[in-house]
Amino acid sequence: MKILDRYILSRFLFNFISCFTILMIIFIFQAIWLFIDDLAGKGLDLWVIGKFLLYYSPSLVPTVLPFTVLLASLMTFGSFAENYEFAAMKSSGISLYRAMRSLIVFMVALGAFTFYFANSVIPRAEFKAYNLKQNIAKVKPAMAISEGIFNDIQDMNIKVEKKHGKDDRLLDNVILHQKNSKGENKTVIKAKKGELISNEKSDILKLKLIDGYYYEDQTPSNPKNLDNYPHAKAEFEVYTINVDLSEMNDVDLDEESYNTYKMYNVSELGYLIDSIEENNSTTVRNFSDNIYKRTGITTMNRSYETDNKKDSIKNTVKITEEQPRVSNTPGDILSLFEGRKKEQVVETALSNITNIVNTIDSRKAELQRKDMVLNYYIMAMHSKYALAFACVILFFVGAPLGAIIRKGGLGLPMVVGIALFLSYHFLGMFARNYAKDASIPPILGSWLSTIIMLPLGIFLTRRATADKGLLNIDSIMDPLRNLIGKFQKKEK
Structure with a gap:
């Protein structure tokens, strides 16, 4: 069995390394095209441009690596099924789970390494690339x-x-x-x-x-x-x-003085998230206290307490002479005034309310921006965990799907892989965009695409191990045939 494990692992690694290399080259060329206006024709040395691309490359791994895992597993297991190697394994009593065992161990190790890479290497590379770009902008004013x-x-x-x-x-x-x-x-x-x-x-x-x-x-x-x-x-x-x-x-191009949320590891992000949450809570609390005081309710409460004390003193002295007394309930406030003064009180109240509403509207954008910054940090931390799990889950999507479609090479597996990866990628992108303004929780924004792929992986794995196709057409058509037959009998 060790020979079989080595054979499966070697085939997978060949496809994995080939796909990763090709995809990284494609995405690096895309980065060159993206930054061509900022880097080309500015009198920069090739060494500086190469160093920037080197620092920028690790940030492509969160996009390239899941696609590589999906595509390599599709190609490997599709080739095994197409060449009847799976049939030979099953005739020898080797199940799909047993054939995947060495690759499952490899994927778990790859997930752990991916988390380390996302937690240590990518933040440092982002730090280097961002600072180098800012320093280049200082040297070349047109870039700034x-x-x-x-x-x-x-x-x-x-x-x-x-x-x-x-x-x-x-x-x-x-x-x-x-x-x-x-x-x-x-x-x-x-x-x-x-x-x-x-x-x-x-x-x-x-x-x-x-x-x-x-x-x-x-x-x-x-x-x-x-x-x-x-x-x-x-x-x-x-x-x-x-x-x-x-x-x-x-300007020293190697100077390092700029920081963004992408440049921190998990422990640093956890500390910053706590600090930002505390700062945001303090800002909201102070703002709400300020608005509460501007309403004048605190002054009215003090007047109400003073009136109650005076009433209690009068009752203690037992003043027998009856005097007219105005109730302190809110509904009787206007009864203290007469004529034009009532209108002035109402106008003043409406003016205060309008000013308070305008103040809240003016601070609303600032408070939303603070919440958005917090959401960015939370998503940055959870994306590191989600990337590691995504590699494992996408393997369980690609491997059984390859065994089902029974096609290897770069034809059909490439088409299916691109379709699945685009679904995964755009789901994650939409979820992150919704999570930025707190339309959905920021944690869900980082995990949504991975969570959706999990049941798909379970479904495909169960279908492949049971030697079933992707969809059982008969299970859909039989109820329809029975329903049509019943209507025909009734008509006769």
Whole structure:
């Protein structure tokens, strides 16, 4: 039996390594195509580009590895069934479970190694790749300007609609906010076109703006004129801004100072999740206390308690003279006022409610963003566990399915493998997108695709071990035939 185990394992490893190598090359070329605009033609050394791709490659493993396991198991067991090797095994009394035993041990070991890789190697590689990309953006200012969003460059905040030309130095529809020495944003410049001009021998970058307007807020000497919003406006054909790059050109590409949620292992993520949850709870608690105090309920409660104390003192002294007394129930508050004052009280209450609602609406986006950050961290931690289990579960999907379809090679197994993997991948992607805004729990967002594949693996394994096809057509057609026969008898 050891010879058989070695034979099955060697066939599987050959398919596994071949598929993994081919898929990694394909996805790396996809990464090159994705970052070609940021890396190519920027004067970067091939060593720097190669190092970036090397750091980026481990982040492809969570996508490539499950696909490799599914495809390799389909090809291996499909080839065994197609060449009647399974028939020879079964005639010798070897079941499908027994034939899969060596591979089950290998898959468990692979799952453990995958968790270690996702927990240790991928966070470090993400850390290196992200920092290298940020440092490259410092050295090459054109890379630091992304289209359609505001980008911080020293004391400027610049937005461009489109970059084009050599090294993306030509800019269209430029909006620039310039800060003064106090960090105040009082200058806005808009231009239809722009150009970045630099020289390797100079530390000065020239930003040449063409056909635009210059706006600047003025601070009046008399504070009473602040409400008039004085400003200066000018039209220009060409306006040049000089940016000192002496600090940028001294950037160390190996500097490491940036962190995101993808760059932590499980223990670090657990600590950060607890800290973020506590911080979010404190923020919500303080905000709710502030809103509660702004309603004025606390003041009303103190007045109510004071009135009750006064009533108890009057009862103790036994004042016999009857005096009119107003009830302290909420329904009698307006009865304390008359005429126009009642309307003023109602208007004030409505104004307070409107202000409170506006305050809640303005803070709603911030609180949702905090919850979204927490969800990212929770999904990042559970995705490491889900990836390890996904490799094992997808093996139990691919191996019995290969034995059922009885086709090896790169034909039908490739088609079936791609269809199953796309289902698995898009389920996971949709689940993570829903989990970001807490539409579903973030833990479910990491595990949903794996959980859905589990019953499919159990179903296919049971069908394959019982020597049954993928679907039993007779079990579906027989009830329909019986039903049609009953109707025909009734008509006769």
